[in-house]
Amino acid sequence: xxxxxxxxxxxxxxxxxxxxxxxxxxxxxxxxxxxxxxxxxxxxxxxxxxxxxxxxxxxxxxxxxxxxxxxxxxxxxxxxxxxxxxxxxxxxxxxxxxxxxxxxxxxxxxxxxxxxxxxxxxxxxxxxxxxxxxxxxxxxxxxxxxxxxxxxxxxxxxxxxxxxxxxxxxxxxxxxxxxxxxxxxxxxxxxxxxxxxxxxxxxxxxxxxxxxxxxxxxxxxxxxxxxxxxxxxxxxxxxxxxxxxxxxxxxxxxxxxxxxxxxxxxxxxxxxxxxxxxxxxxxxxxxxxxxxxxxxxxxxxxxxxxxxxxxxxxxxxxxxxxxxxxxxxxxxxxxxxxxxxxxxxxxxxxxxxxxxxxxxxxxxxxxxxxxxxxxxxxxxxxxxxxxxxxxxxxxxxxxxxxxxxxxxxxxxxxxxxxxxxxxxxxxxxxxxxxxxxxxxxxxxxxxxxxxxxxxxxxxxxxxxxxx
Amino acid sequence: xxxxxxxxxxxxxxxxxxxxxxxxxxxxxxxxxxxxxxxxxxxxxxxxxxxxxxxxxxxxxxxxxxxxxxxxxxxxxxxxxxxxxxxxxxxxxxxxxxxxxxxxxxxxxxxxxxxxxxxxxxxxxxxxxxxxxxxxxxxxxxxxxxxxxxxxxxxxxxxxxxxxxxxxxxxxxxxxxxxx
Numbered sequence: 001x002x003x004x005x006x007x008x009x010x011x012x013x014x015x016x017x018x019x020x021x022x023x024x025x026x027x028x029x030x031x032x033x034x035x036x037x038x039x040x041x042x043x044x045x046x047x048x049x050x051x052x053x054x055x056x057x058x059x060x061x062x063x064x065x066x067x068x069x070x071x072x073x074x075x076x077x078x079x080x081x082x083x084x085x086x087x088x089x090x091x092x093x094x095x096x097x098x099x100x101x102x103x104x105x106x107x108x109x110x111x112x113x114x115x116x117x118x119x120x121x122x123x124x125x126x127x128x129x130x131x132x133x134x135x136x137x138x139x140x141x142x143x144x145x146x147x148x149x150x151x152x153x154x155x156x157x158x159x160x161x162x163x164x165x166x167x168x169x170x171x172x173x174x175x176x177x178x179x180x181x182x183x184x185x186x187x188x189x190x191x192x193x194x195x196x197x198x199x200x201x202x203x204x205x206x207x208x209x210x211x212x213x214x215x216x217x218x219x220x221x222x223x224x225x226x227x228x229x230x231x232x233x234x235x236x237x238x239x240x241x242x243x244x245x246x247x248x249x250x251x252x253x254x255x256x257x258x259x260x261x262x263x264x265x266x267x268x269x270x271x272x273x274x275x276x277x278x279x280x281x282x283x284x285x286x287x288x289x290x291x292x293x294x295x296x297x298x299x300x301x302x303x304x305x306x307x308x309x310x311x312x313x314x315x316x317x318x319x320x321x322x323x324x325x326x327x328x329x330x331x332x333x334x335x336x337x338x339x340x341x342x343x344x345x346x347x348x349x350x351x352x353x354x355x356x357x358x359x360x361x362x363x364x365x366x367x368x369x370x371x372x373x374x375x376x377x378x379x380x381x382x383x384x385x386x387x388x389x390x391x392x393x394x395x396x397x398x399x400x401x402x403x404x405x406x407x408x409x410x411x412x413x414x415x416x417x418x419x420x421x422x423x424x425x426x427x428x429x430x431x432x433x434x435x436x437x438x439x440x441x442x443x444x445x446x447x448x449x450x451x452x453x454x455x456x457x458x459x460x461x462x463x464x465x466x467x
Numbered sequence: 468x469x470x471x472x473x474x475x476x477x478x479x480x481x482x483x484x485x486x487x488x489x490x491x492x493x494x495x496x497x498x499x500x501x502x503x504x505x506x507x508x509x510x511x512x513x514x515x516x517x518x519x520x521x522x523x524x525x526x527x528x529x530x531x532x533x534x535x536x537x538x539x540x541x542x543x544x545x546x547x548x549x550x551x552x553x554x555x556x557x558x559x560x561x562x563x564x565x566x567x568x569x570x571x572x573x574x575x576x577x578x579x580x581x582x583x584x585x586x587x588x589x590x591x592x593x594x595x596x597x598x599x600x601x602x603x604x605x606x607x608x609x610x611x612x613x614x615x616x617x618x619x620x621x622x623x624x625x626x627x628x629x630x631x632x633x634x635x636x637x638x639x640x641x642x643x644x645x646x647x
Binding site (some may be wrong): 259261262299314316317318319320321322323324325329331335338385387388389390391392394402404407408 | 520522523524525562563566593594595596597598600601628629632633634636637639642643
């Protein structure tokens with residue numbers, strides 16, 4: 001009799017439990033920044049899967065911590081594999097620099113789910129059940145305050161955004177990424193920053209102003225509920241700081257790599273390199289040669305020097321059995337750079353001051369044009385060609401060229417290379433083109449170089465004196 | 468008197484006979500294997516495209532050659548093509564890439580990857596950059612005409628960073644060796 005009641009009772013309890021469990025996890029629709037997607041209601045909190053949220057934020061897993069990046073914010077959410085516990089507000093999550101109690105990330109069927117209310121709180125978005133709205137980033141206005149030792153510019157934004165700042169010459173540029181706003185000029189009452197300009201550059205807004213002599217600047221953000229502010233202080237009261245990269249451009253390193261050519265009698269590549277180095281050193285430039293008459297750097301030392309160089313110039317002679325080819329050729333490296341970081345930046349990597357660390361192909365082309373122009377001025381006609389997969393040139397982060405001084409198998413070239421006048425003309429062309437290129441590069445970055453613009457004519461003069 | 472042909476005796480006798488037969492079988496010396504007949508492998512002719520340098524060491528000039536192979540495999544064809552490459556061109560206007568009498572490099576194929584072992588004597592050639600490019604690229608283009616997607620160069624059986632100037636740390640592909 002007892003058994004007859006027990007079975008239906010157990011079945012009823014099981015069905016009730018299944019019903020209760022089902023009630024804790026239910027699928028629903030979510031409007032995520034204008035797109036209709038699926039979300040999950042988990043113990044009363046709305047969660048969205050990583051696949052869905054990847055459309056608006058960048059999510060990565062670092063061990064037991066989920067890192068969410070987007071809209072200028074970084075959120076760190078511990079992963080709790082128990083959904084019920086994750087959906088409580090007793091978890092500690094990090095929203096930028098604040099640690100707060102909130103719901104955290106969890107796994108459902110092996111997929112990562114994140115709580116929408118915590119994300120909205122950390123990212124500065126608006127959230128109501130079923131609707132997650134990201135406020136568009138917009139510059140609402142620029143205000144200023146004049147101070148005794150510094151002026152302040154305050155940029156009012158609708159939400160926090162990513163920004164970067166650069167000082168080139170005397171111009172400070174603050175770039176606000178993916179921000180809407182009007183391009184216009186602002187005037188202030190300040191003595192140090194009397195005017196500033198906001199200009200559009202693609203999707204970004206750029207604020208620029210002139211930094212007075214003897215002044216420094218700093219940029220920092222103030223995030224508040226309902227908006228964000230970017231504060232720029234500039235004036236003599238702010239210490240002047242400058243990135244090491246900008247300092248380095250004032251003292252560039254020139255590396256000359258003369259190849260050792262056997263069976264020619266005279267070491268012409270070394271002759272040209274030595275003479276050019278002498279002219280450049282006299283004008284105050286820092287030059288290194290990869291070998292002298294007796295000893296030479298090993299491959300690894302040479303590559304290390306190439307990586308530090310601002311100009312890398314390899315000097316060689318053409319050698320190939322049976323060819324009658326002759327003449328001077330300037331080779332520009334093409335294709336993939338062997339150094340991964342150089343390749344990454346040249347393929348579109350962006351960061352402040354990155355062009356000072358790794359130059360694009362434009363610098364090499366400019367140096368090549370200058371060198372061919374100077375050679376022509378010295379009565380030497382040089383062809384331009386490209387070469388790929390060159391080891392040392394591929395490691396050089398800035399301008400790098402290979403100058404082929406002639407061909408060993410060509411009678412005319414051998415006669416030319418025996419002439420001291422021709423070697424001197426080539427040395428002078430190398431020295432002048434490198435000095436002109438580096439001086440222009442430093443001027444573009446708003447700096448002077450050790451062979452300063454004042455020394456520039458001296459560099460040319462020294463080169464000229466050698467002729 | 469007990470029966471001579473009882474079930475036990477019959478079975479025992481059968482087992483004894485089986486054991487005796489098995490013993491004679493295992494003691495029998497194995498049959499002497501027939502030596503394989505000597506068969507002369509038939510050489511067959513295969514057309515391959517072999518690249519050499521032009522007179523100005525700027526472009527690569529193809530030459531269609533007929534090479535003799537004993538096996539119709541990409542590996543054998545590639546090795547035969549490299550022998551033709553090392554022997555130099557037969558038409559005017561092209562230059563040999565290595566001096567006459569130089570050994571041909573060895574080649575292996577692994578899937579879509581080709582491995583070339585350059586003889587150590589090549590290091591003594593000491594070409595300029597354009598000459599070195601011509602050496603590596605004529606080899607690359609010759610081999611990729613036969614089979615494979617990329618060519619990795621070794622020198623004397625070892626991985627090296629460079630022969631003289633060019634980077635050998637990564638394989639060469641067809642796009643590394645386009646004519647300038």
